[in-house]
Amino acid sequence: MSILEIKNLKYEYSRGNPVFKNINVNLDEGKVYAILGYSGSGKTTFLSLLGGLDTPTEGEILFKGENIANYGLAKHRKDNVSFIFQSYNLIDYLTPMENVSIASKLPPKPILEKVGLTNEEIKRNVLKLSGGQQQRVAIARALASEAPILLADEPTGNLDEETAEGIMSILKDCSHKMNKCVVIVTHSKDLAKQTDVVFRLKKGELQVERNK
Amino acid sequence: MNFIKRAYLYTTRKKLKTILLFSIILILSTLLVVCFSINSSSNMANANVRKGLKCGFTVNAKTLKNGLNENIIKQILNIDGITDDYTLRSYTIAEYRDLNNNKLKTKDDVGLKVYEHAGKVVCDNFSEKDTYFTEEGFKLISGEAITPEKKQVALIHEEFAKNNNLNIGDYIVLNTVEGKEISIKVQIIGIFTNTRKADTENYTDTTNLYQNTIFSDLSTASKLNYEQDNENCQYGDFIVEDPLELDNIISQMKNIEGVSWDSCVITKSDSNYENTKESLEGLAKIVSTAIIVIFIISIILIILILNLWTKHRVYEIGVFLSIGIKKADIIWQHITEIFIVAIPAFIFSFVTSSIATKIVESKLISSITNSIEISVNICDWLLVSGIGLIIILIATVISIYQITKIKPRDIFTI
Numbered sequence A: 001m002s003i004l005e006i007k008n009l010k011y012e013y014s015r016g017n018p019v020f021k022n023i024n025v026n027l028d029e030g031k032v033y034a035i036l037g038y039s040g041s042g043k044t045t046f047l048s049l050l051g052g053l054d055t056p057t058e059g060e061i062l063f064k065g066e067n068i069a070n071y072g073l074a075k076h077r078k079d080n081v082s083f084i085f086q087s088y089n090l091i092d093y094l095t096p097m098e099n100v101s102i103a104s105k106l107p108p109k110p111i112l113e114k115v116g117l118t119n120e121e122i123k124r125n126v127l128k129l130s131g132g133q134q135q136r137v138a139i140a141r142a143l144a145s146e147a148p149i150l151l152a153d154e155p156t157g158n159l160d161e162e163t164a165e166g167i168m169s170i171l172k173d174c175s176h177k178m179n180k181c182v183v184i185v186t187h188s189k190d191l192a193k194q195t196d197v198v199f200r201l202k203k204g205e206l207q208v209e210r211n212k
Numbered sequence B: 001m002n003f004i005k006r007a008y009l010y011t012t013r014k015k016l017k018t019i020l021l022f023s024i025i026l027i028l029s030t031l032l033v034v035c036f037s038i039n040s041s042s043n044m045a046n047a048n049v050r051k052g053l054k055c056g057f058t059v060n061a062k063t064l065k066n067g068l069n070e071n072i073i074k075q076i077l078n079i080d081g082i083t084d085d086y087t088l089r090s091y092t093i094a095e096y097r098d099l100n101n102n103k104l105k106t107k108d109d110v111g112l113k114v115y116e117h118a119g120k121v122v123c124d125n126f127s128e129k130d131t132y133f134t135e136e137g138f139k140l141i142s143g144e145a146i147t148p149e150k151k152q153v154a155l156i157h158e159e160f161a162k163n164n165n166l167n168i169g170d171y172i173v174l175n176t177v178e179g180k181e182i183s184i185k186v187q188i189i190g191i192f193t194n195t196r197k198a199d200t201e202n203y204t205d206t207t208n209l210y211q212n213t214i215f216s217d218l219s220t221a222s223k224l225n226y227e228q229d230n231e232n233c234q235y236g237d238f239i240v241e242d243p244l245e246l247d248n249i250i251s252q253m254k255n256i257e258g259v260s261w262d263s264c265v266i267t268k269s270d271s272n273y274e275n276t277k278e279s280l281e282g283l284a285k286i287v288s289t290a291i292i293v294i295f296i297i298s299i300i301l302i303i304l305i306l307n308l309w310t311k312h313r314v315y316e317i318g319v320f321l322s323i324g325i326k327k328a329d330i331i332w333q334h335i336t337e338i339f340i341v342a343i344p345a346f347i348f349s350f351v352t353s354s355i356a357t358k359i360v361e362s363k364l365i366s367s368i369t370n371s372i373e374i375s376v377n378i379c380d381w382l383l384v385s386g387i388g389l390i391i392i393l394i395a396t397v398i399s400i401y402q403i404t405k406i407k408p409r410d411i412f413t414i
């Protein structure tokens, strides 16, 4: 069974103007998905529905077979998904160690080391880290929550190509080595190439562009 | 990581904010505690001044057929706020005779003659408290003063005693000069003199001359005035504990039944209070205005600052919500933060306001009045701290509550 089953999903901000409709797709653990699409095509909206940040206008999202609306959106956010944002969203008065600790009881150090931060960096003020390092902290925080689903909205949008590559490979590791379901919204076709499945949001529909 | 730890890290790492908020709370609470202390001290001083003023009222029941009786006096004294310091008085004019019915010699070389061998009989429950003794310079030179338990007694003037060869222990007879003839035998228990000369001597009625005045007791007065064997009297002077209550007490007295109060003349004696009132109230008014103004400014300032600062934390709150931290937990974090700063500020304000009140006392208050000593009252300080904490708590909850109303969906667009 897929970890996320999306059935007949429709969302509209104003009546009669759906951002998208009729989306039917299943997402599995251990796979990296990319969602491509023009700005304004509804990528963020779609991701927020998967993450339980909002309720769909029509259709349902099942987590391990259970409708997340019944499961409880807040509980879904807490237990099942982790978000990674374009702007990292780190807490500026906490060190990387502490930023990871707010999300879980797991010891933060091994996780931060796993995403490639040094012993010194993990105790520095987060604002004194580079963009790439900050995004690594954000990923570490997402991993610390032990949620099986990782939702990343343009995680490399603010980073240069090389750094973006590094982040991509960490996310890939998360999926392939830790068996997480990773959904990445991105502009970059290059990055999308590295994922297992590529979707495109276009004219309110989710099309499968590639499924290797 | 729980909210207490987060609150601790926030306040210790955002040092500038912490210091700023600490200073604002410290300054405002110090100002308030100082004002409250001045207020308390001046209220206390006012109350003391008022009590020392001996304000009260006089009931003139001369027009009542039988005057004021003991039962009514008792009821008046039972009213809350009336002191035990009261005097009862009656006046009459009597002709003085010896036991053999011979008319006694009175002074008649000055003044206007209306009645001969007669004088004013001043009857008191306490002769010592009579204004002749307290204000007009009369002095008892031998014997005893008149007190309530003494009946059919008299104090006579030194000169009258000498002219009639009277001594303490002797008896004289007082006779009414008008209306029904009543006479009563009284025993001399004291001799007085006047230390000052009356300036009205030459044109007053001879009965009013000091030398012809006799002091007696209320039972004698009642006999002569009303032909009754009781202690009914014409006048009662009462003193109230607090001049502020004077009108209230008088109206309570008028509710006592059995007296036609409309026929009585009630005179307030509170001129000394009315005179000091303005200076007492001046400071109180300034201080209470200051308290209100500072309070309002504090509330507005605190709400504005907290609101502004919390708005800057939308992003942080959004992140917390997105990783599943509960709204209540976030609200508790903010409350804890503000308490970490506010509680030490309020505690420290005890020290700063103690110093400030001393400065205010020496620099400011002493130039207005010197009857006030100001010190910080723990109750005032606790009150300011308590109200302050509540205001801060409310301000925090309001500002944070607005933020937590953000839909989780908005987190992406923060």
Ligand SMILES: Nc1ncnc2c1ncn2[C@@H]1O[C@H](COP(=O)(O)OP(=O)(O)O)[C@@H](O)[C@H]1O
Pocket: A013, A019, A037, A038, A039, A040, A041, A042, A043, A044, A045, A046
């Ligand atoms: N809060 C909102 N209220 C109304 N319309 C919105 C809101 N957020 C996004 N939209 C609209 O919905 C569409 C999809 O937005 P979004 O999901 O952010 O697109 P993308 O992430 O692909 O750029 C856009 O046309 C956008 O203007």
Ligand SMILES: [Mg+2]
Pocket: A043, A044, A045, A153
């Ligand atoms: Mg977007």
